[in-house]
Amino acid sequence: MVKKHDAIMIATGSWRSRRLDIPGEALAGVFSGLEFLFPIRAAHYCAPGVKAPDVAGKRITVVGAGHSAVDVAHGAVALGAAGVDMLYRRTRAEAPCGSLEIERLEASGVRWHEGCAPTRILGEERVAGIEFRRRDASGVALESLPADIVVTAIGEVATPPFAKELGLESVRKGEVRWLNMTAIENVFVAGDALTGPSKIGKAIYSGLRAARSLGNWLELKAENRQTEFAGDELISREADRFPGGPFKDAPRVRGL
Ligand SMILES: Cc1cc2nc3c(=O)[nH]c(=O)nc-3n(C[C@H](O)[C@H](O)[C@H](O)COP(=O)(O)OP(=O)(O)OC[C@H]3O[C@@H](n4cnc5c(N)ncnc54)[C@H](O)[C@@H]3O)c2cc1C
Numbered sequence: 001m002v003k004k005h006d007a008i009m010i011a012t013g014s015w016r017s018r019r020l021d022i023p024g025e026a027l028a029g030v031f032s033g034l035e036f037l038f039p040i041r042a043a044h045y046c047a048p049g050v051k052a053p054d055v056a057g058k059r060i061t062v063v064g065a066g067h068s069a070v071d072v073a074h075g076a077v078a079l080g081a082a083g084v085d086m087l088y089r090r091t092r093a094e095a096p097c098g099s100l101e102i103e104r105l106e107a108s109g110v111r112w113h114e115g116c117a118p119t120r121i122l123g124e125e126r127v128a129g130i131e132f133r134r135r136d137a138s139g140v141a142l143e144s145l146p147a148d149i150v151v152t153a154i155g156e157v158a159t160p161p162f163a164k165e166l167g168l169e170s171v172r173k174g175e176v177r178w179l180n181m182t183a184i185e186n187v188f189v190a191g192d193a194l195t196g197p198s199k200i201g202k203a204i205y206s207g208l209r210a211a212r213s214l215g216n217w218l219e220l221k222a223e224n225r226q227t228e229f230a231g232d233e234l235i236s237r238e239a240d241r242f243p244g245g246p247f248k249d250a251p252r253v254r255g256l
Pocket of ligand 1: 011012013014015033037067068071156159161190191192193197198199200201203204
């Protein structure tokens with residue numbers, strides 16, 4: 001690909017779910033956030049042959065309080081779950097999805113449990129419940145909830161291909177020859193693949209700046225003028241055209 005194309009942009013996002021690593025996670029009826037959400041979205045938007053999880057009339061426990069966990073809880077309600085419990089290890093004020101989302105979930109019938117850290121998923125072959133440590137003002141107690149399905153939506157991991165070969169660790173630190181350029185000269189990186197899981201706005205901004213950088217590099221390379229801009233002045237100046245002003249994290253340039 002590198003030889004066949006003038007330039008490549010890698011923006012592969014975060015497509016692997018984190019695991020809880022507790023006993024019982026391999027039981028039938030336990031899903032990661034993405035395993036649960038993907039068939040719902042696929043069935044709705046593009047692959048009617050894909051079957052959404054069979055949730056109707058079942059008790060669902062969602063572990064986590066990020067955007068994925070919120071989507072899972074809304075999805076479970078929409079698919080007719082008998083009840084949805086949401087477990088989060090910290091407080092609602094600390095939930096990554098924000099307290100407004102929690103209020104919305106509660107308004108749709110979801111039960112919110114905070115200070116709850118899962119210790120074990122209960123069941124023989126299938127999920128029967130979840131055990132967790134609840135911490136509140138009165139102390140710490142081991143509790144459990146019955147559940148037919150447990151969805152662990154505790155975050156995703158960025159999945160960039162060839163991370164080592166592309167030297168992505170250095171790009172993350174800003175140690176680059178050119179903004180968003182990887183260790184391979186004509187390969188650029190943007191979005192979650194570069195920053196780790198983030199938010200749509202940040203990922204779009206990252207994509208815009210990387211696209212601008214790639215465009216500048218291609219243009220200058222065609223004229224054999226890259227070295228004139230080793231200090232990234234052009235890129236920085238062009239960046240001013242984006243809403244939000246100039247980039248605040250200009251890379252430390254090693255020289256071309
Ligand atoms: C379930 C969930 C809910 C979210 N909800 C919110 C929210 O409400 N608000 C918010 O701000 N952010 C939310 N986020 C985060 C937000 O979606 C991401 O930060 C953003 O989409 C990242 O954009 P990206 O372009 O880097 O990657 P993505 O949007 O993930 O796009 C990556 C693309 O690359 C493709 N791809 C991956 N690997 C390969 C490969 N090897 N070859 C070819 N193609 C590949 C994928 O199929 C995908 O189309 C959510 C994330 C998840 C997972």
